[in-house]
Amino acid sequence: MLLALAGLAFAPADVVIENAKIWTDGRDGFARSAAVSGGRFVYVGDDAGAFVGSETRRVDAGGRLVIPGLIDSHAHMMRGGIFLSQLQLRDAASKADFIERVRKWAAALSEGKWIVGGRWSVESWQTPEQPTKEWVDAASGGRPLFLSRMDGHSALVNSAALKIAGIGRDTPNPAGGVIDKDESGEPTGILRETAMALVSRHIPAATEAETAEGLRRAIALANANGITTVCDIPTITDLPDYERLATTNRDCRIVLYPTAGDWTEGVKVARAFRGADGWVKFGGFKAYFDGSLGSRTAWMEKPFLNNPPQDKTWSGLPMPILTDGTFDKNARAAVDAGYQIIVHAIGDQANSVLLDRLLDLYDRGSRAGSELRKDIERLKAARHRSEHAQHLLPDDISRFGEYGVIPSMQPFHKADDGRYAESYIGAERCHSSYAYKSLLAGGATLAFGSDFPVVTINPFLGMEAAVTARILDGKIWEPQESISVADSLRCYTSRAAQACFMEREVGRIAPGFRADFVVLSSDLFAPGVDWNSVSALQVWVEGRRIGGANNPGRVRFGE
């Protein structure tokens, strides 16, 4: 038996990586080589020479850093991929540039076609100024227009779109949304949160070919950035597109957390979902508790700063599912069926209420003692998640570790929001914002992702923000929450794998794990690493080299 095992262990491998600096997330120091057979690592150590046979593919890493395939814990792949072919305004430099881009785009579209796209951000301009329908009415030449803000929590529409949706001076705000109106009561063209759906539901749906192409582009972009697993947030109506994807995709593991109105129905859809083992699977459901900081709709315990006089107490926008019973009913359905609950919660109050509500789901009435500890153990085992978890009450930080609720954060948001967060919520509340280090110290399983296409999918720019606290205007902001390179990598690999129940399969370079790995252009552990220039030179999935990796470069959003 021993002999047979030994013989097996030294059978020639399919792939041997040599002359590498392998960050395994398991050994002290780095390994120099690894061997892959049948899509899994069979050896990691200093000399894999014994695994080299005549058919073995040898990869000379040239002394470069090799890391596990990265896991993006929060992306919107299909919408993001489709978005890549729409009007891009993320890097519009000014009002004039914004209008000019709309005009050019509209001119190339046939009559009556919707102008869609966006991801604009007034915070990026010299003079931040909220756009209005008047900006774009002439430029759009009568075509209806819907351009979302960077975070997708508000949108600009034009007069043609308002007309199609039947929105006028007398239209009331829908539950959970706001139709911005000027002093005279006229809609300005800005719609917030659920009010966006009044218009967006009139936009013709993407065709099957368009959704397939969107997914293809998003996966290629992820792979080019060293990402080989994604927690993907579509809507439940997108699932047929993902079933089609499952038949062909072997380049990127996808774990689905769709949004859905009724999770009892959603569970039925999940159970009938035809995925592909290890490639496209169902993880759970996503709910929204609030909006975003940039749209001033994050739900905060205390009011925002600089509120308008008529709205001094504005503290964000809790979603109606919190008060109408929908969340509790949905959450129960997901828990009973064994699915994860992931909740968009950006404001401190949204996160506090989320922690309470999740505990309530498991609390059988005893708020103390060993019974409560058992309830908390069951809550922990479920690995529910707060998506974003950006602004936290100081007392809530340790509850993430205590309850096993996973903060799923996107560190590039810190670089972005850091420029204006203090003007919205003040310095004091910023000290417990983007609390990476404190969350880890409290025992939380911190997972990182991008939120593509809201911001760039490039994980190295996210790591830069988490490690250096450098924000987009070049300043260093709230550096006390910075974490090490190794910790930052773990949040994109082994910890992210835990966040989607894949920690036995991916996220580490170790025998038995699936052989997803990336050869990097730069050593992330070297002092003074230039994060802008880090690129994934080679990307391998299950021992297969896939796609040509490239360097997406600094802040080229979307692409």
Ligand SMILES: [Zn+2]
């Ligand atoms: Zn998102």
